Amino acid sequence: LSNPPSSLSFLEGSLLIVFQGKLTLLRDTKTDGSFLVHHFLSFYLKAGCKVCFVALLQSFSHYNIIAQKLGVSLTAAKERGQLVFLEGLKSCFDVFFGEEQHVGQTNPLQFVSKDGSNLKTMYEFVRTSLMASGSDSWKCPVLLVDDLSVLLSLGVRPVDVLDFIHYCRVAVCSQLKGNIVVLVHSNDDSEDEENELVVNSLCHQSNLILWAEGLATGFCKDVHGQVKLAKAFSLLPMLP
Amino acid sequence: MAALATGGATPSDGATSFQRKVPASSRLAAIAGTRPSVRHGQLLLSSGLPSLDCVLGGGLAVGTLLLIEEDKYGIYSNLLFKYFLAEGIVCGHNLFVASAKEDPADILKELPAPLFDDVHKNQVDEKETAIKSKQESQESMKIAWRYQNLPKMEVSPAASARFGHYYDVSKTVSPELLKSIKWHRFFLPEEMSLHPEIKTCNMTCGYTRLLQSIQRIIYQEGFDGSYPQKKQKNILRIGIQSLGSVLWGDDICCTDNPEDIFSLTKFLYVLRGLLRMSLSACIITVPAHLIQNKAIMERVTNLSDTVVGLESFIGSERETNPLYKDYQGLIHVHQIPRLNSLICDVSGTKDLAFRLKRKQFTIETRAGSSQCDTFI
Numbered sequence: 173l174s175n176p177p178s179s180l181s182f183l184e185g186s187l188l189i190v191f192q193g194k195l196t197l198l199r200d201t202k203t204d205g206s207f208l209v210h211h212f213l214s215f216y217l218k219a220g221c222k223v224c225f226v227a228l229l230q231s232f233s234h235y236n237i238i239a240q241k242l243g244v245s246l247t248a249a250k251e252r253g254q255l256v257f258l259e260g261l262k263s264c265f266d267v268f269f270g271e272e273q274h275v276g277q278t279n280p281l282q283f284v285s286k287d288g289s290n291l292k293t294m295y296e297f298v299r300t301s302l303m304a305s306g307s308d309s310w311k312c313p314v315l316l317v318d319d320l321s322v323l324l325s326l327g328v329r330p331v332d333v334l335d336f337i338h339y340c341r342v343a344v345c346s347q348l349k350g351n352i353v354v355l356v357h358s359n360d361d362s363e364d365e366e367n368e369l370v371v372n373s374l375c376h377q378s379n380l381i382l383w384a385e386g387l388a389t390g391f392c393k394d395v396h397g398q399v400k401l402a403k404a405f406s407l408l409p410m411l412p
Numbered sequence: 413m414a415a416l417a418t419g420g421a422t423p424s425d426g427a428t429s430f431q432r433k434v435p436a437s438s439r440l441a442a443i444a445g446t447r448p449s450v451r452h453g454q455l456l457l458s459s460g461l462p463s464l465d466c467v468l469g470g471g472l473a474v475g476t477l478l479l480i481e482e483d484k485y486g487i488y489s490n491l492l493f494k495y496f497l498a499e500g501i502v503c504g505h506n507l508f509v510a511s512a513k514e515d516p517a518d519i520l521k522e523l524p525a526p527l528f529d530d531v532h533k534n535q536v537d538e539k540e541t542a543i544k545s546k547q548e549s550q551e552s553m554k555i556a557w558r559y560q561n562l563p564k565m566e567v568s569p570a571a572s573a574r575f576g577h578y579y580d581v582s583k584t585v586s587p588e589l590l591k592s593i594k595w596h597r598f599f600l601p602e603e604m605s606l607h608p609e610i611k612t613c614n615m616t617c618g619y620t621r622l623l624q625s626i627q628r629i630i631y632q633e634g635f636d637g638s639y640p641q642k643k644q645k646n647i648l649r650i651g652i653q654s655l656g657s658v659l660w661g662d663d664i665c666c667t668d669n670p671e672d673i674f675s676l677t678k679f680l681y682v683l684r685g686l687l688r689m690s691l692s693a694c695i696i697t698v699p700a701h702l703i704q705n706k707a708i709m710e711r712v713t714n715l716s717d718t719v720v721g722l723e724s725f726i727g728s729e730r731e732t733n734p735l736y737k738d739y740q741g742l743i744h745v746h747q748i749p750r751l752n753s754l755i756c757d758v759s760g761t762k763d764l765a766f767r768l769k770r771k772q773f774t775i776e777t778r779a780g781s782s783q784c785d786t787f788i
Contacts (some may be wrong), residue, residue: 204750230751231475231688237452237752261685268682269627284678289616323675325711327614357714364707 192312193335197378198355199371202386205355210235212353214242217249221350222310224301226294228260228282228322253358254310256301260322288327290335299343302350313350317342320374321357321367330366334373339379342345354378443645443691445503446474447575448597450700452752456695459645460495461574463775467743467764468718471575473751474647475688478679479712481700481721481746486654488741488766489697493651495579495773496695498523500649501593502577508629508650510598510622512659517597519653520590524579527771580771590713597627600660616675618661623682626650635690642729650687655679655697665702673708717749721788739765743775 198208206229215222215236227235235257236246243319249255263281280294303312322335344350358371375381427576446455449470456471465471474477478496482489501523509516603621630636635648656676657665664670682772687694700709700721715718725731726740743764766775 206750261681261688264682265685265689268623284681285614321711321714322681325674325715327674327678359710360436360709362707362711363705366707367710383582 186341193349194379195345195374195377196353196380196382197374198353198382198384199358199375200355200384201358201360203384205320205357205384206230206318208382208384209316209353209355209363210238210242212238212314213246213316216314216316216351217244217246217254220254220306220311222254222256222302222313223249224256224258224259224298224313224315225296226260226315226317229318231261232257232259233348243373252295253308258297264326275344283363284326289329289332291323291328291332295336295343297337298340300402302344302348313344313348315344315350315352317352317354319355319357320370324364324366324370330369330373333370337374337377443647445499445505445575445647447471448509449473454751456575457649457674458499458576459492459695459775460491460497460499460577460579461775462578463773464492464720464743465576467745467775468748472693472718472720473749474691474693476693476717476749476751477684477687478693478695478718478720479716480695480697480762481709481719481744482654482697483722483724483726483741484701485724485726486699487726488724488768490653491581491768491773492720492722493653493695493697494519494523497649497651498526498579498585499577500647501585501589502526503647504593505649506633506635506645507593507595508598508626508648509653510600510651511653511659512600512618513600513654515597518594520595521584521587523585523590524581525583525585526589572640578771581768584772588732596625596629598622614672614674614676616661616672619675619679622652623679623686626683627686630686630690630692637691648690648692650692652694652696655696655698656703663701664705664708668704670705670708673705676708677711677715679734680712684715713747716747717751719746720744721746736765739776740766741766 194214198205198212200206202206213223213225217239225235232246239246246255246257250257258280260281263279264284267279267281267285278293280297282293283290292300298315302315304310304313320333320337323336336407337352340352344352354374356367356371356374358368362368418463443455446457448454449456455474456465457474458465459468459472476653480492481487497507499507499521503511508522509519511519578700600618600621603625604618607621630648631638633648635646654660658664660671662670662675664676683694686692696716698712700712703709722741723744725736725739726741730736743766764775764777766773
């Protein structure tokens with residue numbers, strides 16, 4: 173994909189003005205859709221939004237190196253309070269190997285060890301991260317999740333994943349007028365029924381779906397796939 | 413390729429033609445057996461099979477997991493497992509060997525013996541002078557250009573600066589070589605008898621102990637950078653055999669509705685955190701063909717970095733199929749990681765078969781395909 177950000181940025185530029193309080197679903201099939209996550213992360217940071225990034229799958233340095241290639245420094249964004257970064261791998265490490273008393277009740281990934289399926293602490297983490305403080309001058313808050321399918325692998329039930337998204341929508345989209353962007357994996361011939369349940373439900377709830385698909389004919393070196401845009405119905409009249 | 417341009421000149425430090433010209437004080441180039449990826453600077457290790465390194469885009473990245481879906485009888489997956497560990501010995505890395513069925517000391521004793529440069533080079537010289545058929549002379553040319561840049565005298569494997577080595581599967585590694593490296597063991601029956609039952613994070617007991625053992629070694633030996641005053645950094649190569657099998661206390665391989673389907677995936681997630689924060693790389697073989705619940709393998713794949721499936725022809729109708737007569741099985745590359753970059757290095761072809769000879773395990777496109785790359 174040559175330069176995906178520029179082909180999407182015009183669309184996003186006009187969308188940001190009217191696109192608030194919305195849930196965007198990023199979906200990938202037979203390819204890696206994480207390039208969309210990197211795009212949205214750097215886009216929203218450049219646009220001056222406050223971002224809470226729940227990064228479950230990769231380390232901070234991975235996202236930082238790519239963000240720098242896209243023109244944003246995550247370290248600097250963290251330092252100025254614009255980015256709240258939850259490094260899932262590190263939090264899980266603290267839960268698993270840390271002392272019981274040090275972990276306390278506030279580690280967002282504590283569900284891995286405790287009751288196994290309660291995402292309440294993760295929701296509280298998101299809510300407190302994005303709540304506007306007096307000195308903040310950031311634009312609309314954004315919650316970014318990479319990726320939701322991992323939660324199912326860690327023992328969270330589909331209904332609890334959907335509850336978590338619902339609570340976040342109430343807090344971030346309705347109350348704070350912010351946006352949520354979530355990545356999920358899916359496959360046509362997937363046998364992971366729990367994952368398909370979550371994906372289908374989110375497709376139904378979201379305002380915008382970006383679907384990255386690998387080529388049906390198989391692997392090709394120069395063209396990795398296609399991106400489909402769905403459900404932008406109410407915004408179409410505004411586009412030139 | 414830069415190698416062709418440099419011709420026969422021998423750099424004094426014995427660097428391969430693939431290494432970037434970094435200053436001697438650079439930390440990245442200082443760790444034995446590694447090289448930075450040409451595309452994005454990610455530090456790479458050899459998997460022990462030069463042809464697999466090619467297929468994976470140069471090698472295995474430090475901090476990542478290579479998951480092998482075992483072939484039906486576990487023969488070739490076990491071989492890949494051994495090549496990975498043997499490569500660690502030749503490079504002077506530390507090893508961590510975990511198994512629930514074989515004593516790690518026995519596994520190490522049976523590792524294949526490395527072929528040293530002078531032995532291999534002599535053979536190459538012989539091939540060059542002899543009159544041969546076209547195919548064989550092409551093969552020797554491919555080997556020759558790769559290695560002609562290396563110094564002529566190779567005294568010991570530790571001094572070898574080459575990335576990727578060859579092994580003779582008919583011989584086992586010498587005990588002297590084994591003694592020269594530091595290694596750690598985890599043998600499940602031994603661990604279970606030492607301590608009483610514990611269950612953390614609702615995970616199978618064996619997995620919990622294994623994670624604790626790995627974390628302890630990483631911390632104590634400083635692979636996570638906790639001893640900055642240590643003079644020489646090194647890599648920890650972790651090998652875990654047949655994870656998910658019944659012997660680990662997990663029932664995903666023997667029933668359609670396992671009691672706990674999350675143990676393996678939780679294990680992989682915590683392991684991923686450990687790998688990312690340390691100078692290590694891990695190979696895990698999984699008897700995927702025994703796992704009835706396919707959703708588990710999908711999740712396992714998503715939580716692994718590189719996933720390779722082996723399919724051997726033993727006992728199948730392909731064994732007698734003339735199309736496959738030179739090959740022992742197929743290799744399926746299910747996944748290659750994209751690290752620190754938006755795209756990944758991957759070879760153009762996905763139609764791969766493997767062929768095992770005494771001194772070489774090659775991966776090729778299947779005969780009859782339109783391309784005829786041979787990864788040597």
